[in-house]
Amino acid sequence: METQKYSYDYPRPAVTTDCVVFGFDGHDLKILLIERGIEPYKGAWAFPGGFLNMDETAEQCALRELKDETGLDLRYIKQVGAFSDVDRDPRTRVITIAFYALAKKSEVKGGDDAAKAQWFALNEVPRLAFDHDYILRRTMQKLREDIHFEPIGFGLLDEQFTIPELQRLYEAILGVQFDRRNFYKKILQTGILDEVEDDDRRYYGEHREMRSMDIGALFGSFASGSRPSYPNVHSDDETRRRKGTRFSFNKKRYDQFKEDNNFRLEF
């Protein structure tokens, strides 16, 4: 190994990114962790992430590391913040920029490809490496705040979903229970959901790409420099007709609704 190749007038911290990936299997909110293969914290679970390259933004770094380490090829992440405690990494001074990402139901199922990556339900998360326990707590806080401003629910569901699925998701994120009738009323009267006709269900596969672009436009504040690519589509059993009336998300009406309501969708 060549050492000491890069020199500067003043000391510099190393900079990494970490990505908290949320997934929802229809009942529980989960996060994706990888088991560390090297010291420090060898054998402990941690968020996917790694060192920043000089020619990429933090967003690009987080997405690249996520793909390398878990096989997940997502496109939209949101920054949680920088974590800069002096001793957070025992090796050297490391500052990390944390993000969270939303994986769709189908992607959660396909996620175990990568060797050491594994989904954990939120209440079964083991003790994590570094300060990742703290980062997780902060990220959960941010997710709960952001859900009022961003269509997070729809980033975690596939194109078509039922209202009870959406309700369970909101309940999992916010940790509360809603009355089913009130939830139906509230979400339907916003007009942001389109009921999916029976005929459309058969063409479900062809709609996927559109759906991806919609979400991209929605998260306008997200990673600006990320290049387009397509998610790993797993046409599992559940893609076919399930019980319940299926809905899809109408971006145009969502934008309209946000403008009319001070950019809030409250539950």
Next chain:
Amino acid sequence: METQKYSYDYPRPAVTTDCVVFGFDGHDLKILLIERGIEPYKGAWAFPGGFLNMDETAEQCALRELKDETGLDLRYIKQVGAFSDVDRDPRTRVITIAFYALAKKSEVKGGDDAAKAQWFALNEVPRLAFDHDYILRRTMQKLREDIHFEPIGFGLLDEQFTIPELQRLYEAILGVQFDRRNFYKKILQTGILDEVEDDDRRYYGEHREMRSMDIGALFGSFASGSRPSYPNVHSDDETRRRKGTRFSFNKKRYDQFKEDNNFRLEF
């Protein structure tokens, strides 16, 4: 100048902090800028900030640089996020972690001590150096979001204030107008304000220190490692009796109110 003293196996970006300081003079929301004395962007206005030392957190760095460059000795800042565009600094790869801070009315008045520091009303902000225009936009967004979760209004006012002052502040931050009667009703029925008795006003000076500690406890999520110090108290004319009924902020009732209302104080 000795060069190249610090060497690493892999390239590292430089890391800086920037601090957007908000102040409120009773009518306009202002921010504190410094005129750059060196290239790049010599002569342009920018946020106070500078390079991170190896033995300090980003929060500590931002507070230190703020004091060095503007004379403001604040204690509570909140992180906006990391900005990592590859070309945001023409010299070398620089990542900045941005914060915002709240200065009290009295501190705004005393702020011009420092040579090149100057307060600008939000609608009179000049074009800024680096990507600071963008950082400012993002910071304003965050401030508008945070005002629902944190007692930001009270961080920008002195210990005693009138309800119309508080209303003007909310209006300045959110960019909307409220009905005066409804504002009174709403803020008073929360119970988080204590009316200041005439007698108490004379002891105002002695209450200042308590007030500082209250705010510290409130912003529990703020800089954890910051060391205690006391603000520059400017006993200007307005410390003495002004027109209008004066109120102070009751931390205990505020905490209670937040718990009862899902941590939101909506306007």
Next chain:
DNA sequence: GCAAAAGTGTTTCGTTTACACCCATGC
């Protein structure tokens, strides 16, 4: 056919909004 989950309306209550006049202060 039985259990579990989906789907639907109405009433009550509290919150938000709209609105006008008198009072105190400073010039």
Next chain:
DNA sequence: GCATGGGTGTAAACGAAACACTTTTGC
């Protein structure tokens, strides 16, 4: 004394919350 800003109550409209039964689906 006049202009500016401070201080107060009520009624109407709206949105949130509470609440039970029928239908459909999966086994």
